[in-house]
Amino acid sequence: MIRIVHFADFHLGTEAYGRMDPETGLPSRVVDFLAALDTMVEYALGNDVHLVIFTGDAYKTRDPNPTYQREFNTRILKLARAGIPVVLVVGNHDLAPAEGRASTLDVFTTFSADNVYVGRTIETLRIDTKAGPVQVVTLPWVLRSRFLTKEVTRGKSVKEVDEMLIEAILRLLNKEKQGLSPDAPAILAAHASIQGATFGSERNIMLGHDLLLPAGDIADPVFDYVALGHIHKHQVLRETPPVVYAGSMERVDFGEEKEEKGFVVAEVEKGRARFEFHPVPARRMVTVRVDVKSDDPTQEALKAIARAKPKDAIIRVSVRATEDQALRIDQKALRDALADAFFVASVSIDVDRQTRTRLGVGALEQLTPEQILARYLEQKGEPKERFELLLEKGSEILRKAAAGQD
Numbered sequence: 001m002i003r004i005v006h007f008a009d010f011h012l013g014t015e016a017y018g019r020m021d022p023e024t025g026l027p028s029r030v031v032d033f034l035a036a037l038d039t040m041v042e043y044a045l046g047n048d049v050h051l052v053i054f055t056g057d058a059y060k061t062r063d064p065n066p067t068y069q070r071e072f073n074t075r076i077l078k079l080a081r082a083g084i085p086v087v088l089v090v091g092n093h094d095l096a097p098a099e100g101r102a103s104t105l106d107v108f109t110t111f112s113a114d115n116v117y118v119g120r121t122i123e124t125l126r127i128d129t130k131a132g133p134v135q136v137v138t139l140p141w142v143l144r145s146r147f148l149t150k151e152v153t154r155g156k157s158v159k160e161v162d163e164m165l166i167e168a169i170l171r172l173l174n175k176e177k178q179g180l181s182p183d184a185p186a187i188l189a190a191h192a193s194i195q196g197a198t199f200g201s202e203r204n205i206m207l208g209h210d211l212l213l214p215a216g217d218i219a220d221p222v223f224d225y226v227a228l229g230h231i232h233k234h235q236v237l238r239e240t241p242p243v244v245y246a247g248s249m250e251r252v253d254f255g256e257e258k259e260e261k262g263f264v265v266a267e268v269e270k271g272r273a274r275f276e277f278h279p280v281p282a283r284r285m286v287t288v289r290v291d292v293k294s295d296d297p298t299q300e301a302l303k304a305i306a307r308a309k310p311k312d313a314i315i316r317v318s319v320r321a322t323e324d325q326a327l328r329i330d331q332k333a334l335r336d337a338l339a340d341a342f343f344v345a346s347v348s349i350d351v352d353r354q355t356r357t358r359l360g361v362g363a364l365e366q367l368t369p370e371q372i373l374a375r376y377l378e379q380k381g382e383p384k385e386r387f388e389l390l391l392e393k394g395s396e397i398l399r400k401a402a403a404g405q406d
């Protein structure tokens, strides 16, 4: 039996909702992310783990600064030097945008780091672990331009191009499947969207133009475990073989506030696998919404804030009130109640839309992009139905943009 730690979507360099940490000189959110990574590394070192698989998106950007690279790479090397092979699958955030340029993970290949494998093409890695050999088929994020030439796609619709691309990927994947040996467990490690997966609570799969790979080809019984990355919400798509999104280890935005964060531990042998989700103590993100009903709006808001347990959380507060109520809200009392929060993302007081005015609190930068969009649409005097539609569609695009197309 081979014990595997599977984690994904690390997105180091996510700095939003934090400050500079004076002790480390790093953004405080980066400190959070590294703590989550340390939890995983310590688990792997202390629990006889034989293989670590990372299914993509190490950094927030494709050109992370040297400090972030040092922090991530040091931890990967710590595992490798302890005799635990590490497979790193290239995600869309890791990928160099142009042919010939290096991905953020290529450094391990450049220095031929022992025990570190970078999956940047569809290929099969044969790795000897302390518990025996294992085969890992890697399926990194696929760039259209690497598979299909302009001549081939000319005049084709988006849907047709997608179909051609899926066909090309599956053809390569099938070749790898056919080359697998029946003697060792086989794992598929992919960074992709798979049909049937659900995005986070606030995300909508239809808007994103992600290539959707058919679940049937991915959940092939030729594999004993399928490790997935790309979608930040941890989820299990199939039980046999297990097809698992590890999910991200820290919250990237408020869209992930209700998701549990962590990594997966799988015990895999030929023909069977058991797995378990291991939560990490990720930073809480909380949205407090208060729809004022009484004539003591401050008390009402304070109660709601207390219920949300702001201590050490990233918190945003949105109070909806009539113009009258809004004027009576003691904003200082609200701020005081949030004093021990990790970070206050916003405190906004929205005057009920029917009055067609909106009372902003503080500077524009304290509003969410959605709130700013709502203001803009209101000022334009959009009719109600159109307003709602534009706000909904606009918000979706904003969330997509904020999450960096992942």
Ligand SMILES: [Mn+2]
Residues within 6 Å of the ligand: 056, 057, 091, 092, 093, 191, 229, 230, 231, 405, 406
């Ligand atoms: Mn991704």
